[in-house]
Amino acid sequence: MFSDDTVYVSFLILSFIFSFLFRKVKHKNLKQWMSTIYGMVIILSVSGLYIIHPIICTLVSAILMQVDKRRCHKLCFLFTFGYLIFFRLTTYFEILHTSGHTNLIQMILTLKLIGLSFEVHDSYLIKLKTYETKHDAEKNYKTICQPNILEVFHYAFCYIGILTGPYFKYKTYSDLFNNHYWKKAAYMDLLIKKIRMILALIVFYLVSSWMFPLSEFNNELFYSNTSLSYRIWYMYTSFFIFRTRLYLGFIFSEIICIASGMGAYPSKCEPQSGCGPTKHYELLETKHLSKEELYNFDCIISIDIIKVETISTVRGATRIWNMTIQFWIAEYVYKRFPIKKLRTLAAFSISAIWHGLYPGYFISLCSVPFYLFVEDIYDKQFRNYADSAGKRILWTFLLYIMKMNQFSFWGCMFQLLHINVILKYCHSIYFLPYILVITMYVISRFNTLQTS
Structure with missing residues (x-):
């Protein structure tokens, strides 16, 4: 059997390679279905029949968003976090034997569904007040079209970030298919820079985890045969290994987004992590931006x-x-x-x-x-x-x-x-x-x- 880490890294590498094929597809619907089907293949591969958890969570949340736009954000928040706790309890008490990857998928899915419900709610409130105010580019950008149940599933099961994140809004997901900023954004130099970081981090992680394994904390000799200063020092080394591991996950998730085109926006709009554009929204309403326009992927940068x-x-x-x-x-x-x-x-x-x-x-x-x-x-x-x-x-x-x-x-x-x-x-x-x-x-x- 393969270890969880081997499966995890393998799917990250495969997703990175898949992103170059994904980028070449021009037809919007085909592109969307490709991302969803591959996302479901990943979940099915690591979770098996327990794919039922993400499906139930997404279906109920999607229905709540259709039924009550005014309160769907509160209802989805309570339901998805409640379901996440239920999922953890069944796992911890060994009622179900799901993989750790299913837990990661459920975690990211929880954020996406709650975030989408807030976007639906906020859009509903903005539309209610539209008749009272003049055209506002910011409000226009932040208003999303009500997604139907199928569109919610497409967003929830998109392969990008399904195991590691990053979190991106439904609006950002929608822009990938409807606004082709990614076609104009330079990305190869950025990818090479981040791949070099990954190679260095892998070396640091392997060496440090070999020298200072976390299992020492469960070793009686660690407490009886070591000095106070060494035990405190071990706290620092364990955190070095921990954050190196997290850095690897963050950077891997970023290169998958960059390779696929997710999160590309004009630099003048000052995109921020998770949020997307924060200024000059009128630029996003312009179909043909100048050739000199600069773009970045700050929207999906985790660290x-x-x-x-x-x-x-x-x-x-x-x-x-x-x-x-x-x-x-x-x-x-x-x-x-x-x-x-x-x-x-x-x-x-x-x-x-x-x-x-x-x-x-x-x-x-x-x-x-x-x-x-x-x-x-x-x-x-x-x-x-x-x-x-x-x-x-x-x-x-x-x-x-x-x-x-x-x-x-x-x-x-x-x-x-x-x-x-x-x-x-x-x-x-x-x-x-x-x-x-x-x-x-x-x-x-x-x-x-x-x-x-």
């Missing part, structure tokens, strides 16, 4: 590795980490959550539920809001008072060290998953990451009182 690695704060890093998913969380959870003070906690809680039901997801992701609160205090109280370049560099360096420390700890918890393993490791390092953050908070409060 800027250099920025993530070098930025000094957790808040800054979270905004540029898996950016298409961050857009989804910001747009459909954070901005629309009714209680402003709880928006950050709600966003990270939904993210934890989306990732899975293991304690490690909640311990890692739901710890982030408290650290962000402490980090903001330090960023405001200390960096703003630095009156020289030397002091600013010092505080930037200290915040960077704290960022890497917290990310490494959270990444470790995220991978260990089970509460008994997590507690064992935390006890072995004397809960130092928690003590450090609490100490930072106490010092900041003492400094505030002293200043007052």
